[in-house]
Amino acid sequence: MRTDRLVEQYGLTTRLTHFPLHPETPPEGMALADLFAGREALLAQMQERLKAALDDAGLPYAERTHTYNSRLAQELGKWAETVQGGEAIHDALFRAFFAEARDISRIDVLLDVVRSVGLPEEDARRVLEERSFREAIDRDWQRSRDLGVTGVPTYAAGGFAVVGAQPYEVLEELVQQAGAKPRSAG
Numbered sequence: 001m002r003t004d005r006l007v008e009q010y011g012l013t014t015r016l017t018h019f020p021l022h023p024e025t026p027p028e029g030m031a032l033a034d035l036f037a038g039r040e041a042l043l044a045q046m047q048e049r050l051k052a053a054l055d056d057a058g059l060p061y062a063e064r065t066h067t068y069n070s071r072l073a074q075e076l077g078k079w080a081e082t083v084q085g086g087e088a089i090h091d092a093l094f095r096a097f098f099a100e101a102r103d104i105s106r107i108d109v110l111l112d113v114v115r116s117v118g119l120p121e122e123d124a125r126r127v128l129e130e131r132s133f134r135e136a137i138d139r140d141w142q143r144s145r146d147l148g149v150t151g152v153p154t155y156a157a158g159g160f161a162v163v164g165a166q167p168y169e170v171l172e173e174l175v176q177q178a179g180a181k182p183r184s185a186g
Contacts (some may be wrong), residue, residue: 002057003155004170009172010180016081018074018140019149029068053165054157060099068097073104073127075133078140080119088117092107 006012012065022049023184036043048065073093080086092113098103107128114124127133151163155171155179158178159166 002166002171005168006171009182010175011145012175016077017143017147018078018137019152020141021146021152023069023071023141025067026170027069029066029081029105031066032064035067035114041065044166050165053097056167057165059096062099062101064098064101066101066103068095068103068105070104071137072107072128073097073110074137074140076110076114076124076128077130078131078133078136079124079127080114083119083123085117086119089113089119092117141165158166 004015007014009128025035033040034045036046051061051063053169060165077093089154093104096109096113099103104110105112107125110128112123118163144154147154147161149156149163151162153165154161154163155166155174157175157180160174160177162174
């Protein structure tokens, strides 16, 4: 991934902050046609741009017809960051949603994802049922608002930001604007 390359070349530390893109999405999900009612052309353009960007990044994508409330998935992701090997959950959740069109608001789907990356299923179940990372996600959502985030992904560094899937060169320019220097070779 592009961010992995930046981390390696610039010695950066990244921090994932969750953002509520469509927090109004009901628990059972929503047809994209309903979400974009009256703006069908916008939906088609958005899907084309997303597919092109993901293809360019070598990431999987399948056209979706529904969107789902991602709140529980975000809480699960926040928990996974506290577990050894947990960083793998983010790519697995991405695949489940964007490549497999799975309903990531459902606990059974989330536990499938947990199993797929080898994290402790019973711990994950407890986190999801008790909602023990709810406040952490509330803080992330507030931080997103404070940063002025309006879309995903948003990359921010040193007071600068870019929104959307970006080529590596744009992300590199962002971190350089923020004062990052490449590691010296050797």
